Amino acid sequence: MPPLPPSSIQQARAALGGRLRDIRKDAGLTARALAAAAGWHESKSSRLENGKTSPSDADIRIWTSICRAEEQTADLIATARGIDGMYxxxxxxxxxxxxxxxxxxxxxxxxxxxxxxxxxxxxxxxxxxxxxxxxxxxxxxxxxxxxxxxxxxxxxxxxxxxxxxxxxxxxxxxxxxxxxxxxxxxxxxxxxxxxxxxxxxxxxxxxxxxxxxxxxxxxxxxxxxxxxxxxxxxxxxxxxxxxxxxxxxxxxxxxxxxxxxxxxxxxxxxxxxxxxxxxxxxx
The missing domain is CATH 3.30.870.10 (Endonuclease Chain A)
Structure with a gap:
């Protein structure tokens, strides 16, 4: 099992997950609906929104595409890569x-x-x-x-x-x-x-x-x-x-x-x- 990330990384992941949640809600979608559109298990959407899992570049592109928020894709990917670089x-x-x-x-x-x-x-x-x-x-x-x-x-x-x-x-x-x-x-x-x-x-x-x-x-x-x-x-x-x-x-x-x-x-x-x-x- 990999070591748990330090608190600063957990907080950064949670903040990124909060942004994904806001984008989903602004699009009028439930977590279940977004997961179904993406072809994911519903638990994956929950893990991403709660900062339990780091989103990949592909995850972010799919998320913003479904929510019609492609203009935020580049910034979200840069944020996620920055978090990965902390540890x-x-x-x-x-x-x-x-x-x-x-x-x-x-x-x-x-x-x-x-x-x-x-x-x-x-x-x-x-x-x-x-x-x-x-x-x-x-x-x-x-x-x-x-x-x-x-x-x-x-x-x-x-x-x-x-x-x-x-x-x-x-x-x-x-x-x-x-x-x-x-x-x-x-x-x-x-x-x-x-x-x-x-x-x-x-x-x-x-x-x-x-x-x-x-x-x-x-x-x-x-x-x-x-x-x-x-x-x-x-x-x-x-x-x-x-x-x-x-x-x-x-x-x-x-x-x-x-x-x-x-x-x-x-x-x-x-x-x-x-x-x-x-x-x-x-x-």
């Missing part, structure tokens, strides 16, 4: 190669002025070394049977880091101390990555916070890793898929969560001490 399985996204995935987010990075990243698993991509990225992507290829274009993908991810040197942008990173202690690639790769993190703490307009192990969590529970782009979009990393959140109310929840996590993190010399301790432990 994309990694296997589907990576089908054309890992390089494409890395390049696909570049426009988003270039138009964002305020970046907020929370990572409970690995070092955030903008702070990764090439060797660390290579190790991470090698693992993804093995786990998901993705196309092996690792060298090109590493180059694309490293290229994205130019935004760190672009003026007018702010970057806030919060990572769990566990990330520092998880050896990715090899001990040597990990030590070099941690040394790189120490150097990044001196970059202007960039803050790096580390949530210490054993700290009293309060309301700042560890959660899925996520990235915030201004107050317009959130990207979440799930085990099997990537989730894009655009609803303002949900973005506000992530902003509150990030603030809570940032509030229990340590910065500056304290963060560098935790990184140094991790280096010593790996050695």
């Amino acid at each position: 994309v399985e990694w296997r589907r996204m990576e089908r054309a190669g890992l390089r494409r995935v890395q390049e696909s987010v570049l426009p988003l990075y270039e138009r964002t002025l305020w970046f907020r990243f929370y990572q409970s698993q690995v070092v955030p991509g903008l702070l990764q070394t090439a060797d660390y990225t290579h190790a991470v992507l090698t693992t993804l290829v093995a786990l998901r049977s993705a196309p092996d274009d690792i060298e090109e993908a590493v180059s694309a991810r490293m290229g994205r880091q130019h935004v760190l040197r672009s003026g007018g942008r702010r970057f806030a990173f919060v990572i769990e101390e566990w990330v520092l202690r998880s050896v990715i690639g090899s001990p040597n790769v990990m030590v070099n990555q941690l040394r790189h993190l120490i150097g990044m703490t001196s970059v202007p307009m960039l803050s790096l916070g580390v949530v210490p192990m054993g700290v009293t969590r309060g309301n700042a529970w560890p959660c899925e890793s996520f990235s915030m782009y201004d107050d317009k979009q959130v990207a979440c990393e799930l085990v099997s898929a990537g989730l894009t959140v655009t609803q303002p109310c949900e973005i506000a929840e992530y902003a509150r969560t990030f603030a809570e996590l940032a509030g229990i993190a340590v910065y500056g010399a304290s963060a560098r001490n935790l990184i140094t301790e991790a280096i010593d432990a790996i050695r």
Whole structure:
């Protein structure tokens, strides 16, 4: 059974279903009459109107044709495709190669002025070394049977880091101390990555916070890793898929969560001490 879609997608599907219902009612048709005209079981019309099922392009064309609302077809199809794009399985996204995935987010990075990243698993991509990225992507290829274009993908991810040197942008990173202690690639790769993190703490307009192990969590529970782009979009990393959140109310929840996590993190010399301790432990 596929995983249930997150609440934002369910709400978007319900809103689209409401539009289909309004079109049907404006045409003076019952759900049973529309289903009969379309050659569907009556339950299909109900599932589409209640957002239980995503309509295909063909479903929408049939619906608007029966209701004589063809002028709305293109807009409805675009809306449905946008909803489908909110929740994309990694296997589907990576089908054309890992390089494409890395390049696909570049426009988003270039138009964002305020970046907020929370990572409970690995070092955030903008702070990764090439060797660390290579190790991470090698693992993804093995786990998901993705196309092996690792060298090109590493180059694309490293290229994205130019935004760190672009003026007018702010970057806030919060990572769990566990990330520092998880050896990715090899001990040597990990030590070099941690040394790189120490150097990044001196970059202007960039803050790096580390949530210490054993700290009293309060309301700042560890959660899925996520990235915030201004107050317009959130990207979440799930085990099997990537989730894009655009609803303002949900973005506000992530902003509150990030603030809570940032509030229990340590910065500056304290963060560098935790990184140094991790280096010593790996050695």
